[in-house]
Structures are given as C-alpha cells and as structure tokens.
Amino acid sequence: VTGRETVNVVPDMAEIVFGVTTQNQDAAACQQENNKKVTQLVETLMDSGIGENSIQTSGQELSPRYDWQNDGKITGYESTTQVTVSDVGLDQVGTVLSQSVDAGVNQVQSVTYLSSTYDESYQEALKLALEQARAKAQALAEAGGCTLGDVVQITEYSDSQQGRYVNSAMSSVAAADISAGVEEAMTVMPGEIAIEASISVEFGIE
DSSP: OOOEEEEEEEEOEEEEEEEEEESSSSSHHHHHHHHHHHHHHHHHHHHHHHOOGGEEEEEEEEEEEEEGGGTTTTEEEEEEEEEEEEEEEEEHHHHHHHHHHHHTTTTTEEEEBBBHHHHHHHHOOOOOOOHHHHHHHHHHHTTOOOOEEEEEEEEEOOOOOOOOOOOOOOOOOOHHHTTTSSSSOOOOOOOOOOEEEEEEEEEEEE
C-alpha cells in the first residue's frame, strides 16, 4: 500500500533573486554602469543586515541589442547581473525589497520562502503517511479475511526538499534596526509551505 501526507508550516526565511539590467551604446560603458549598480545593491544589502556570505552573483550576461528593422544593425548593449540573496529573515523581506529597488534594482526575479523546521515537519509527514498506509492495509486485510502482520518493507519516494532552509549564517542585525529610516516596506504575505511525504509499505498477512 501507499501513504501520502502533507504538513503545512509557516516559513520563517526567504531567498530573493534580483536582476540588475543596464543599457548603453558602448559595451564597456554598459558593463561599468552595471557593475556600479551591483556594487550599490551589495552595499545596501549589507547595510540592511545581510551577511556578505549570503550574497552571491549567480549570473552575468552582456549581449548586443539589434535593430531587426534595419538589417540587424547593433544599436547598443545590455548587461544583466543576477544577484541571489539568501538567509533573509521573514521580517526582513519587505524592507530588503524596498531598499534594493531604491538602490537601483530593476528586476525582482523571485522570492522563495523557506522553513528552518523543514526536517522536523517532513519527519512528522512521514509518520502520518505510515499511519495512513497502515489504515489502508488494515482495511484491505479485513476485506480479504486476513490478519494484518508486521511491516516487511518501507520505501520512501523522492523528497523534493522544496522550501528547506539549510544555511543558518544569517546576520544578527535585528529587523527593527534595519527598518529605521525606511518610509515604507513592501507588503509580504508568505502563506504556508506544504511539505509532503510519500511512501510505499509492504505488510505481512496471516
């Protein structure tokens, strides 16, 4: 028999992926402008209490812009840098988003909510899945005129670990301190994370 159960948890951490895009007719100037904006973003993030180890340049691209209505002539260049920020406390997300936009970010590519209690919640989902499987097996055994025996084998199906927070290197700066001077933080509604466990259980019968 199979068992599948879900435990919902409220996230307490987040990972934000920003994009900084600049355009210029000159490639070198375009790249320099982009570097300047990224540097400003990093400084703003660190001033907001985000640790240096939690900021990663996760992608960078410089590409020409073409005028396809004019024989594909190159009209300029576009530079995009992707910056991933991890270890963001949930009470920091709105402020970090607002301050980053003020610092020159022109793309918020994603906000992923995570739970630091993922492992405990997944283990609870596993136990519930086993209880469900046992109840199904008991019903089948009774319907077949058998007595349910011991567990012979348990197989755990793949755990996606989506929403699992693994890095605890968050800065100690309090959210109340970093929000000082910010007129208005973006509204954040993280909802809940559904943590699912799926298993297959073989029982003996008598």
